[in-house]
Amino acid sequence: MTVMAERPTTTGTEPDSFEGLLRTLDELDVPDGYAAEIIRGNIVVSPWSKGYYLDVMELVCEQLRQHVPEGHRVSYGPFLYVFPGVERAYGPDIHVAHRSASRSTGNELDGEALSLVAGLTSASTRDDDLTDKVVTYGKAGVPVYLLLDMQEEQATVFSMPSAKGYEARCTKPFGEKLPIPEPFGCVLDTTGFTAP
Template sequence: MTPRTEQQPQMSVEEFEQLERHAPETVWLEFINGKVQVKPVPDGDHSEIIAWLQRLCMQQRPELWLHGERGLKTERYRKGRARADGVLVPEGSLKGHGEWSETDQALMVVEVTSHDSDTNQRDRVEKPDGYAAAGIPVYLLIDRDDRTVTVFTHPEDGRYRQQVNAPFGAPVEIPDPVNITLDTDPLKEFVD
């Protein structure tokens, strides 16, 4: 049997979108590297982390908005579909968008690790590459397992060329075009 690749996906993007539209509300699907994946529904701590980040973004950059659980067209040629935990865009940028938005207005995308077996491959490997290939300037990974925050920047040729990693509790600078500073000490209360 031939392994699936981006060149030989499980189905077309159109077939995936139709499947996703008919999935139960309790199931979130993504289409990453040509295969359908089930994204875990966030737990309470996960949701609180996104709310914490929304508050910080509003305080420091009120002209921007961090939208939670936003569908994005990712990867090369926008053949992937990822449901980001957060997408930072200029206010009003998603007006008129359907379920899956182009990434041209996205300044930053955020993922918070979940406690499931796929989080390593999905959040630490596949999504950074898909977001970089889509040209999103900043990928922020809040890793509850490692208790770290990683800022990926400078997307080029489908990879982020720079990454800065800091433990929970350290201040984290998110550079242009975001330009905010995170006091990550509150993240300590959202890990087991």
């Protein structure tokens, strides 16, 4: 496997099924500082986020925590959510899911348990965050997808999931307030989201 500093990379193997990709991903020895996901039939390895992204993730979690649906929890960290119907597996930066999703001894969590996902773009993941993940999360029925475009310094919230993806979106530049729709029904203050 070749790993490049600013580009996602695939393993170069072609397991015969989504389950085969999941097994390969589970056995993959990913180098420190890299994350792996399944995107469009490939295992994609990309570098972890920049340091200040942690501050942004904590600001988002702090603001959402008091608005999460009952029985759900907001968290960030490397957890893999699986969408077998579309053969995708993502490790979102921030995730709000029903607590029952984590009651497993495996490392593959049910993507249908998600009520919100948030992604912070990087140069290597931005295209997939803006395209493949928007469609996948929407088709899977995830109520809210929050995309923090760290390169353009703007936040977009996608809502009203449908068979085509999301039917609604709202974008604001960092520093402004962004409405987060139900089941959260709150406003996200994006002050402090820009690079130091």
